[in-house]
Amino acid sequence: MTSSKGSIVKISGPAVVASGMREAGIYHRVLVGSLGLPGEVIRIEGDRATIQVYEETTGLSLGEEVVNFGEPLMAELGPGLISSIFDGIQRPLALLLREQGDFISRGLLVSSLSRTLRWNFIPAVKPGEGVIPGDVVGTVQETDRVLHRIMVPPGISGKIREIRPGNFTVEETIAVLEDGFEIKLMQRWPVRMPRPFKNRLLPKLPFITGQRIFDMVFPVAMGGTAIVPGGFGTGKTVAEQSLAKYARADVIIYIGCGERGNEMTGVLEEFPELRDPQTGRPLMERTILVINTSNMPVAAREASIFTGITIAEYYRDMGCQVALMADSTSRWAEALREISSRLEEMPGEEGYPTYLATRLSHYYERGGRVVCLGKEERSGSVTIVSAISPPGGDFSEPVSQSSMRIAGGVWALDSDLAHRRHFPAINWRMSYSLYTDLLDPWFQENVAPDWPRLRAWLMEMLQKEDDLLEVAQLVGVDALQDEQRVVLEISRLIREEYLRQSSFSEVDACCPLQKQVWMLRILCRLNDFLGESLKKGNPLDGLFHHPLLLEAARMKEHPPEDFDAFGRSFLSRIDAELKKGAVSG
Amino acid sequence: MDSSPSRLLTREYQSAGAISGPLLFVERVQQALLGEMVSILMPGSEIRRGQVIELSEKHTVIQVLEDTAGMSLSNIRIRFSESVAQMDLSIDLLGRRFNGSGVPIDHLPPVIPEKRLPIPGSPINPLARAKPSHFIQTGISTIDGLNTLVRGQKLPIFSGAGLPAKEIAAQIFRQAEIVEAEREPGEIIRKSGDPHKFAIVFGAIGIPFREAAFFIEAFEESGVADHTVAFLNLADDPTIERLLTPRYALTAAEYLAFEQGYHVLVLLTDMTNYCEALREIATAREEIPGRRGFPGYMYTDLATLYERAGRIKGRKGSVTQIPILTMPDDDMSHPVPDLTGYITEGQIVLSRELHRKGIYPPIDVLPCLSRLMNQGIGKERTREDHREVADQLYALYAQGRDARRLESIVGAEGLSDNDERLLEFAGLFETRFVNQGRQKRTLQETLGLSWELFKTFPAERLARIKPEFIQRYYKQPAK
Ligand SMILES: Nc1ncnc2c1ncn2[C@@H]1O[C@H](COP(=O)(O)OP(=O)(O)OP(=O)(O)O)[C@@H](O)[C@H]1O
Numbered sequence A: 001m002t003s004s005k006g007s008i009v010k011i012s013g014p015a016v017v018a019s020g021m022r023e024a025g026i027y028h029r030v031l032v033g034s035l036g037l038p039g040e041v042i043r044i045e046g047d048r049a050t051i052q053v054y055e056e057t058t059g060l061s062l063g064e065e066v067v068n069f070g071e072p073l074m075a076e077l078g079p080g081l082i083s084s085i086f087d088g089i090q091r092p093l094a095l096l097l098r099e100q101g102d103f104i105s106r107g108l109l110v111s112s113l114s115r116t117l118r119w120n121f122i123p124a125v126k127p128g129e130g131v132i133p134g135d136v137v138g139t140v141q142e143t144d145r146v147l148h149r150i151m152v153p154p155g156i157s158g159k160i161r162e163i164r165p166g167n168f169t170v171e172e173t174i175a176v177l178e179d180g181f182e183i184k185l186m187q188r189w190p191v192r193m194p195r196p197f198k199n200r201l202l203p204k205l206p207f208i209t210g211q212r213i214f215d216m217v218f219p220v221a222m223g224g225t226a227i228v229p230g231g232f233g234t235g236k237t238v239a240e241q242s243l244a245k246y247a248r249a250d251v252i253i254y255i256g257c258g259e260r261g262n263e264m265t266g267v268l269e270e271f272p273e274l275r276d277p278q279t280g281r282p283l284m285e286r287t288i289l290v291i292n293t294s295n296m297p298v299a300a301r302e303a304s305i306f307t308g309i310t311i312a313e314y315y316r317d318m319g320c321q322v323a324l325m326a327d328s329t330s331r332w333a334e335a336l337r338e339i340s341s342r343l344e345e346m347p348g349e350e351g352y353p354t355y356l357a358t359r360l361s362h363y364y365e366r367g368g369r370v371v372c373l374g375k376e377e378r379s380g381s382v383t384i385v386s387a388i389s390p391p392g393g394d395f396s397e398p399v400s401q402s403s404m405r406i407a408g409g410v411w412a413l414d415s416d417l418a419h420r421r422h423f424p425a426i427n428w429r430m431s432y433s434l435y436t437d438l439l440d441p442w443f444q445e446n447v448a449p450d451w452p453r454l455r456a457w458l459m460e461m462l463q464k465e466d467d468l469l470e471v472a473q474l475v476g477v478d479a480l481q482d483e484q485r486v487v488l489e490i491s492r493l494i495r496e497e498y499l500r501q502s503s504f505s506e507v508d509a510c511c512p513l514q515k516q517v518w519m520l521r522i523l524c525r526l527n528d529f530l531g532e533s534l535k536k537g538n539p540l541d542g543l544f545h546h547p548l549l550l551e552a553a554r555m556k557e558h559p560p561e562d563f564d565a566f567g568r569s570f571l572s573r574i575d576a577e578l579k580k581g582a583v584s585g
Numbered sequence B: 001m002d003s004s005p006s007r008l009l010t011r012e013y014q015s016a017g018a019i020s021g022p023l024l025f026v027e028r029v030q031q032a033l034l035g036e037m038v039s040i041l042m043p044g045s046e047i048r049r050g051q052v053i054e055l056s057e058k059h060t061v062i063q064v065l066e067d068t069a070g071m072s073l074s075n076i077r078i079r080f081s082e083s084v085a086q087m088d089l090s091i092d093l094l095g096r097r098f099n100g101s102g103v104p105i106d107h108l109p110p111v112i113p114e115k116r117l118p119i120p121g122s123p124i125n126p127l128a129r130a131k132p133s134h135f136i137q138t139g140i141s142t143i144d145g146l147n148t149l150v151r152g153q154k155l156p157i158f159s160g161a162g163l164p165a166k167e168i169a170a171q172i173f174r175q176a177e178i179v180e181a182e183r184e185p186g187e188i189i190r191k192s193g194d195p196h197k198f199a200i201v202f203g204a205i206g207i208p209f210r211e212a213a214f215f216i217e218a219f220e221e222s223g224v225a226d227h228t229v230a231f232l233n234l235a236d237d238p239t240i241e242r243l244l245t246p247r248y249a250l251t252a253a254e255y256l257a258f259e260q261g262y263h264v265l266v267l268l269t270d271m272t273n274y275c276e277a278l279r280e281i282a283t284a285r286e287e288i289p290g291r292r293g294f295p296g297y298m299y300t301d302l303a304t305l306y307e308r309a310g311r312i313k314g315r316k317g318s319v320t321q322i323p324i325l326t327m328p329d330d331d332m333s334h335p336v337p338d339l340t341g342y343i344t345e346g347q348i349v350l351s352r353e354l355h356r357k358g359i360y361p362p363i364d365v366l367p368c369l370s371r372l373m374n375q376g377i378g379k380e381r382t383r384e385d386h387r388e389v390a391d392q393l394y395a396l397y398a399q400g401r402d403a404r405r406l407e408s409i410v411g412a413e414g415l416s417d418n419d420e421r422l423l424e425f426a427g428l429f430e431t432r433f434v435n436q437g438r439q440k441r442t443l444q445e446t447l448g449l450s451w452e453l454f455k456t457f458p459a460e461r462l463a464r465i466k467p468e469f470i471q472r473y474y475k476q477p478a479k
């Protein structure tokens, strides 16, 4: 690593210009000023380089030195990532805390992965074997649930000359190729460059979230992209955190990008306590946090997304199903805008640089389901769930619009629903999923044959309700026919009992797929029940107070474990009630 | 928190290269620091202050806190202080009054510093934060019952011109106390805590004298004046100074909380004035304007203020912020309330309609939110039924408002029985629950009143509440 030096000629917020930087390359990592603030070259003109500085620039002055290392900003990838909490440029917050105290100060360079921790490495190949990029040379049990595959880095191949088991630090050599290349537990990768794979796969498996409105109504595929746009306080963070807790995935990367400190405290206190619903292990054992809160430097916020996605790709390459939550992508875009305006670039829409859409799509495209590199056939995926915070809750702005063009799932949040405390405040009229057709076969085969039919019924009821409410707005509910009031009542139950799902409920925060199906079957059958009872001449008001309806109104609090039995018996009770003929209210 | 390198020479410059609005462009400055404070010596003995906001070979850009009026390119001298804005701190801050940039205005000598800290502050390492979870009883039903405030939270009041935000804020700090739940379900005991460890930091940002006087008087009346630190930038004080005022206030607050163990309540008013000062500088710098002319970095800038709230593990005190802002034209989607709401942990929103109806406090609960409520309430902290009572009140009131809208279209005859009930409930909710006047209500009373209002409905309509709580708290309506 050769370094060269320049000196500061301009300082404007997080952007610094240095002269004498002829040797710098774009995205090269530099250290700025006597405090040694980390930064990255983002523009070069002649011998002048513009640098985005990852720490506060207050107190810098002209003439201070800038050191260029001649290499880009890299992520450290290897055992020890899981359970870590990093800032936007992958510095472990725990180390900053130890070195700097409770308040973050500046100029501390630390390794991302521990250099002293030893990992037990078990080789999977023998000397003499030929290896290509992506081949797994051995494994490390990183946490109880994550088996970390040590892979041949992209671009490297050859024959294994030496390899040995044992306890190693991430910097020690675990294998040597015949050309002398040393494989270590850790590899480094430039964060702005997507990691290679063999080819993309069509996403055909669902990303299972445990949230009814996501799984049943607007499902997203594993390796797909979902966005969660919504005004302040509509539930983006709670949604992201619920996914991080309950979604089925091998590894979760949670990026707190320009959001609140206290929110992260919630995660930090909860996650070590909470158990993964599949394995019963602490959630932290599958989680990596990248935290750059709103008051932390804006350029590091810009980098945080790339740090996160690079780590995600790395686990994907092992064959893991990774889910990446970014809260919020808008804050990332704003960081981009702020830096762009310091560069005095020509602004596009709403002051965002004209390359906003390109950058966004490059980032989203790093998600996906792929066939990994390596001889052994394996596939991995990165599912991206991106929160978006449109100003004034108005989705016509550039970040929402550019994201919607790319995302396969749009979970649109609605202030009006949030104000009535209908959570998750997903507006079912504006939301959509482009994955339903791809995923339905899986749901039919693995969960319930009637899955697509149930969803269609639910959507139809909500649509009917909309139409009827429009009429009722003109003539009053009393003027509606009994059949129409049945529709209103059932769709009310759908909204209140099915779509509404509190993250704070002990029983209902996560709803397994089987329970999702049974709940909807019950509602569907109750609809028939009301319709048929009406035909038999039962008065409507009595029917609306029928014990079965009242019971259905609380069914989500029924524990999921025996919901199959509960659902089956519920349906047969409805049938029995119908057979009785007259129904009493 | 790091200090900046200091230099030996006192550097003074005889002239500016250009003056534009609140900005001064000085050429050929050696070794100025970004953020450095400067003194501008005017003809005569007047001294104005400024701060370096940009450095380049061409010029150094200085934002002048006071007016640039009266300055010419050659009649001023500029003296660089060699340090970024810092503040002298000590326990003696309590009871003192300063102007908007930390200079005493109470005719007392300057504070003898125990510590000096740069006023921009440093971000709290997220790992160092302790989860805010202590319920603060404000005595206001719409807050305690529905949008609970906890220690270490930042909960702004979104007001409109002429709405009684300051009365509500004053009521909050007068009545605020920490209460704790009892073991017995349904019982809450009050615990006043150590009164000496409670402090108020008041930052007045561009408000009229009459408003500032209201607060100062309120502090005195309620006997907290000697636990109060006030920073006053009034309407006729320098505009650009408003960018510093909240930073002085928050530096004092952090010091009192994290070094001295106080539970500090920070009142900042009016944040809209702060944002306008930010816009003024941005315009003068010819930056690309964002929505309504406010700069694109306003979110980040506001975050460096609002995020200075919270608790820290292993330290005693806490900083709780109640910023007040005026929504221009009562518009909640205006950038000032909008960006604030995106940063703070909820908001208390005032309504002109309720105010016109004579309801006090005129808090419209629907758009209100307290994001930290859940961690501060429930069986161990307040009462077991708190969460569900709040949810149920919300659901019914929202439906009641729908019914009201429906009534205005189809008339009372078009309403179903259920709609009529909802309508009645919405009315009761506003006139009894919201409209509590200046009197204080304990949480116990607030919850009691809620159950009272639920009587408008048969028990089975209370679907958001667990049957077990209904059994315990719901008293059959007398026929
Ligand atoms: N699924 C849910 N269940 C129960 N409550 C919810 C749910 N989603 C949101 N809420 C409530 O709404 C509040 C706001 O949600 P959240 O913090 O997720 O909003 P946000 O969209 O992330 O806002 P911001 O953009 O300002 O960060 C939460 O504090 C919680 O009280």
Ligand SMILES: [Mg+2]
Pocket: A236, A237, A238, A259, A327
């Ligand atoms: Mg959020």
